[in-house]
Amino acid sequence: MDDDATGPGAQDGGSDRRAFLNRSSTIVMCGGLAAGYGTLGFQVGKFLYPADAGKAVWQFVCTLDRLDVGESLPFTMPSGAQVVVARQSEGDAAESFVALSSICPHLGCQVHWEAVNDRFFCPCHNGAFDANGKATLGPPAKAKQELTRFPLQVQGNLLLIAVPLDSITVTPSEGTA
Ligand code: FES
Missing domain, CATH: 2.102.10.10 (Rieske [2Fe-2S] iron-sulphur domain)
Structure with missing residues (x-):
């Protein structure tokens, strides 16, 4: 049978999966960093420019x-x-x-x-x-x-x-x- 998991076709599939996982983890990591810096920026903004200050x-x-x-x-x-x-x-x-x-x-x-x-x-x-x-x-x-x-x-x-x-x-x- 040709569905040998160790054949050349399986290696291509494995490298595709690795590439997919690498891209996915990079996207998740970038999203996490963006969310973290976004939250930090929001908190700093609230501190510097409180919404109801002086009202x-x-x-x-x-x-x-x-x-x-x-x-x-x-x-x-x-x-x-x-x-x-x-x-x-x-x-x-x-x-x-x-x-x-x-x-x-x-x-x-x-x-x-x-x-x-x-x-x-x-x-x-x-x-x-x-x-x-x-x-x-x-x-x-x-x-x-x-x-x-x-x-x-x-x-x-x-x-x-x-x-x-x-x-x-x-x-x-x-x-x-
Ligand atoms: S509490 Fe000391 S003078 Fe008023």
């Missing part, structure tokens, strides 16, 4: 008549971060109000607005901040720290605060609780 949404705080000059109210961001919103002057422009983080940048204690002293005060180490959040006393002043400030906007009779988008991102584990 925010506007959220209702209160009506303008809710705050008289010198008054403040606490506001909780969707992330749980505590903010103090205060009216600093007459007028219905956003500049008449200020929204500052109520977390002291020194060691994280809660600051509160002292209308009588026109300042934010941190009782932990007697830190104080002016009405714009700049440290004026205590360890935060020595370190030239400031309270984080959040942009405000007025629409009609409504005071709105800018909420950073990344602070309201829900992770899969939070969403499936």
Whole structure:
């Protein structure tokens, strides 16, 4: 019979199979490298150009008549971060109000607005901040720290605060609780 596996025809078939396997493994290897470098490039791109960096949404705080000059109210961001919103002057422009983080940048204690002293005060180490959040006393002043400030906007009779988008991102584990 002619179907001898060791004949010359079988050798041609064997070298064809080897060539096919070589080409296949080369293609698979190149595909793997391309996928690997593609993933690496994607991750580097996400790091260098985050999609939502600096983006925010506007959220209702209160009506303008809710705050008289010198008054403040606490506001909780969707992330749980505590903010103090205060009216600093007459007028219905956003500049008449200020929204500052109520977390002291020194060691994280809660600051509160002292209308009588026109300042934010941190009782932990007697830190104080002016009405714009700049440290004026205590360890935060020595370190030239400031309270984080959040942009405000007025629409009609409504005071709105800018909420950073990344602070309201829900992770899969939070969403499936
Ligand atoms: S934590 Fe506020 S002054 Fe130290």
